[in-house]
Amino acid sequence: MRVLDAAGVEYISRIFECPEALSGVEVxxxxxxxxxxxxxxxxxxxxxxxxxVFMIPVAEELDLxxxxxxxxxxSIAMIKSKELLPLTGYIHGGCSPIGMKKTFATVVDETAILFDRIVFSGGRIGTQIEVPLGDLESVVDLTTADLTVR
Structure with a gap:
């Protein structure tokens, strides 16, 4: 959220009690x-x-x-869970495309363009951020592509 604030991007934050990581569908x-x-x-x-980094709808599966x-x-492969924190600064269940330790090429599933606003992790378990895709593009170098198993 600090990155969005610094960029002057308006967003909705949704913070909720969550003692452990939930699936995206549960969230x-x-x-x-x-x-x-x-x-x-x-x-x-x-x-x-x-x-x-790939962003896909929570109920979908990434087509590698x-x-x-x-x-x-x-070819690509998912990184091991133990590699996530040292690489990105985030833990499983709280990984956000914004504010990673390093900048990585980021691709969002093309279905994101169908919505006025998309929702994604705010960088910790129990925090979700909602912004228009264009505003996310102002802070993350994004491209869109068909990414899911169909």
Whole structure:
């Protein structure tokens, strides 16, 4: 949220009690949100050893072949959970595309353009942020692509 504040981006924060990580679908249900506009943040590593961030609707599964094609890699794989905190500064269940330790190429599923506002993790368990996609693009270098298993 500090990054959004510094950039002058208006957003809605949704903070809720959550003693442990919930699935994205559970978070959407808890907050009474359409799960198609609630996005999870996934971190991957390409064959080149570069890291990439993908945002997909919480009820969907990342298609690794489509994701690799979107970033020009031959293949990609999800990083191990234990690698997430040292790499991004975030824990599983609280990973946000904003404010990572390093800047990574970020791709959001093309369905995000269907909504006035999308929702994603605010960087810790129990915090969600809602912004227009264009405002997210002002603080994260984003591209869009078809990323999910269909």
């Amino acid at each position: 959407a249900r808890l907050l009474d949100l359409d799960p198609e506009r609630v996005f999870k943040t996934l971190v991957t590593e390409g064959r080149s050893r570069e890291h990439y 072949k489509k994701a690799a094609a979107a970033v020009g890699e031959k």
